[in-house]
Amino acid sequence: MNAFQGKTLSWQVIDGTIELVLDRAPCNEIGSATLADLESFAAALESLQKEAHALIISSARPEGFCAGADLRELYQRSQALEQRERVSGLRDFLNRIHMVMNAIDAARITTIAAVHGVTFGGGFELALTCDLIIADKMARFCFPELRLGLIPGFGGIPRLQRDVGNAVVRDLLLTGRSINATKAQSAGLVSQVSAEGDVLRVARSTAVQLKKFDRATATAAKRFIKPIPYDMLRREIEIFCDLFTRSAAEAGLRKFVESKDALPYLP
Amino acid sequence: MSTVQNTTEQILQLAAEHFKVSREKLTADDDFFQKLGINSLQALDLLTRLEQHFNIQLPDYELQGVSDFRTLAERIQSRL
Numbered sequence: 381m382n383a384f385q386g387k388t389l390s391w392q393v394i395d396g397t398i399e400l401v402l403d404r405a406p407c408n409e410i411g412s413a414t415l416a417d418l419e420s421f422a423a424a425l426e427s428l429q430k431e432a433h434a435l436i437i438s439s440a441r442p443e444g445f446c447a448g449a450d451l452r453e454l455y456q457r458s459q460a461l462e463q464r465e466r467v468s469g470l471r472d473f474l475n476r477i478h479m480v481m482n483a484i485d486a487a488r489i490t491t492i493a494a495v496h497g498v499t500f501g502g503g504f505e506l507a508l509t510c511d512l513i514i515a516d517k518m519a520r521f522c523f524p525e526l527r528l529g530l531i532p533g534f535g536g537i538p539r540l541q542r543d544v545g546n547a548v549v550r551d552l553l554l555t556g557r558s559i560n561a562t563k564a565q566s567a568g569l570v571s572q573v574s575a576e577g578d579v580l581r582v583a584r585s586t587a588v589q590l591k592k593f594d595r596a597t598a599t600a601a602k603r604f605i606k607p608i609p610y611d612m613l614r615r616e617i618e619i620f621c622d623l624f625t626r627s628a629a630e631a632g633l634r635k636f637v638e639s640k641d642a643l644p645y646l647p
Numbered sequence: 648m649s650t651v652q653n654t655t656e657q658i659l660q661l662a663a664e665h666f667k668v669s670r671e672k673l674t675a676d677d678d679f680f681q682k683l684g685i686n687s688l689q690a691l692d693l694l695t696r697l698e699q700h701f702n703i704q705l706p707d708y709e710l711q712g713v714s715d716f717r718t719l720a721e722r723i724q725s726r727l
Contacts, residue, residue, distance in 0.1 A: 407688075443688055498688060518695050557706040560695050641687050 381424045386417035391424075397587040398425075398432045398489075403440040410502045410534075411450025415476055422483035429489045433595055434587040437484075437510060438494040438580050445495035445519070446503025449534070455633040458624075467621050474533055474617045477502075481535045485509040485608050488599045490590050494583035495519045500558070505534035508543065511602065514586065515561035515570045516579040522558035528636060529628030533620035538612035544568050649727060654701075655720035661700055662693060662716070675717040697723060 383392040388404035400421060402408040410418075429435070439445045454473075458466045484491060484506075493507035496516035504521050507513050515521075523540075525532050531553070540549050548567045552559070564570040574582040590598070623629055655675045663670040666683045673682060680690065691707070697719075698705055703726040713719055 498691065517699070518692065520691055520695060555706065555708065557708055558691065559704070560698055562699070563704055 382428070384420065384424065386420060388414040388417045389421070391421060391428075393428065393432055395588075396431070396433050396591055397584065398428050398435040400435065400437045401440050402437070402446060405441065407441050407443040407447035407498055408439055408445065408503065409447055409450035409453075410477070410506075411453040412473075414450070415473070415480070418480045419476065422480045425483060425487060429487055432489055433593075433598075434489055434590045435484075435487060435491040435510075436494050436580070436583045436587060437491070437506065438583065439496065442497070444497025444503070445493070445499040446506060447498050448501025448503050448524070451528070451633055452637050455637045463625065467625060470624055471617065471621050474620065477534050478613055478617065481505065481509050482608060482610075482613070485535075485539070485606075488602075489595070490598060490602065492583045492586060494579045496577075496579050498522075500524060501532065501536075502534045505532055505536035505539065508536060508539035511606065512571045512586065513564075513569060514572045514574060514579055514583045515564060516576060517561050517573050518576050519561045519564070519570075519579075520558045521552075521561075521564050521569065522556070523552050524556045524558075526553065526556045528632035529626060529630075530623050530632070531616070531620055533616060535613050535616065537616055538609035540569075541612075542607070542609060649724070651717070651720050651724050654724050654727070655717055657700065658697065658716050658720055658723070661696060665693070665696060673716070675720070676715050678714045679716055679719070680714055701727065703727065 384390060389400060389402045391398060391400040404414055408414065458470065461469055491510040492512045492514055493510035494514050495507050496519050499507055499519055500522040501524055504523060523532050523536060531537065537549065537553065540552070544567050561570055561573045565573050572582055659673045660670060662679065662683060663673055666685065668683060679685070685693065694705060694707060701723055703723065705723060705726055709722050713722060
């Protein structure tokens with residue numbers, strides 16, 4: 381399936397590059413609809429990457445790459461269940477998300493997250509599955525989960541630890557603050573910063589460079605230098621499920637859901 | 648060395664230009680959410696532009712309870 385149009389995203393193969401474009405209003409919040417489309421992508425990826433040399437993930441939403449998990453859906457669905465069902469339902473959802481994230485992380489081809497604007501929470505975690513993050517100069521990165529009584533649950537902490545020093549991980553996680561693309565680049569998180577509005581062009585230019593290399597060699601190099609922290613990822617799911625049952629998370633999510641603002645947990 | 652007044656003026660100029668509001672309509676004590684008609688996403692956009700303009704990093708939690716240009720300028724000034 382070289383081209384696909386789903387409810388929340390689309391993909392097509394252009395000159396050997398798979399271009400996956402997120403497009404769900406308001407800012408690509410990851411809920412059940414996006415998860416279903418991402419699962420379709422993960423299933424197609426095995427055959428797509430036989431003919432491709434690179435994957436670029438980007439967003440068609442002007443607000444940004446992805447504002448994170450669809451917390452409103454998550455809260456509303458959990459409220460409809462008994463406590464025990466709530467945790468098992470959450471765990472199922474997280475397992476499915478992790479399978480998708482792991483599939484992208486383990487792709488044989490080189491992967492690029494071309495991000496702009498808000499790249500928060502689950503959106504940041506999606507970007508971290510990629511080999512390279514190329515950021516528009518107006519991009520901002522954040523793990524706001526502590527503000528909600530939670531931690532990142534889509535694999536963000538183990539992947540961030542893989543990429544940057546622990547001091548940076550502590551800064552982002554424990555303060556919940558957002559950082560701009562310049563700061564993210566100086567921390568080693570972002571490989572290139574583009575002019576405003578130009579990130580997809582820069583990502584495509586990088587993909588052209590990747591096309592020059594023997595694919596089997598690039599795959600071997602990637603497997604050698606990019607371990608996937610499966611044990612830590614599984615632990616993260618358990619910690620998240622435990623925190624989700626606590627009053628701090630209940631209060632944080634309720635406050636989020638009751639607000640009409642896009643990012644009510646800021647500043 | 649820049650003063651808070653000077654910093655405030657730069658913020659007002661930048662905000663007016665970016666959000667296409669007449670500079671004459673903005674004052675230091677205005678609530679920038681109301682006056683610029685912006686939400687949290689657009690406030691983040693403004694924060695990024697201010698960080699680039701002043702070449703600073705300003706944690707967004709420093710803006711807790713800040714809604715006027717003058718206080719915003721004081722927060723920025725403390726990073727210069």
